[in-house]
Amino acid sequence: MSTLTVTTKGQVTLRKDVLEHLGVHPGEKIIVSKLPDGRIEVRAARPAGKISDVFGFLRNNDGPSLSIEEMNQIAARGWAGRR
Known part of the structure; x- marks a missing residue:
């Protein structure tokens, strides 16, 4: 599990190992889904x-x-x- 820091602009940077796990490369997109109880799901956007x-x-x-x-x-x- 990774702990990420939220910037003053409300942004979060995903670590390289997380992006590799998702199979995401520079310029590609990810999908963030809001789940119940304040959770989110992050996955690679596939064409x-x-x-x-x-x-x-x-x-x-x-x-x-x-x-x-x-x-x-x-x-x-x-x-x-x-x-």
Whole structure:
């Protein structure tokens, strides 16, 4: 458990080990949910995608059709928020 200090501006800095635990990197976002009894939940904001977002990656206009393995790799990258 970590103890954090609130600044005069009402800000809190999360320690590096906490950010690593969340899998959050500089520039990424986190979600803070207010829970009962004055508690909060902090979690990494993950990009939400649609299945149609993947279809553009499956096009290969310059050559042969993609293999199943290539399609699986592309789909995995798309759902992980990488393009």
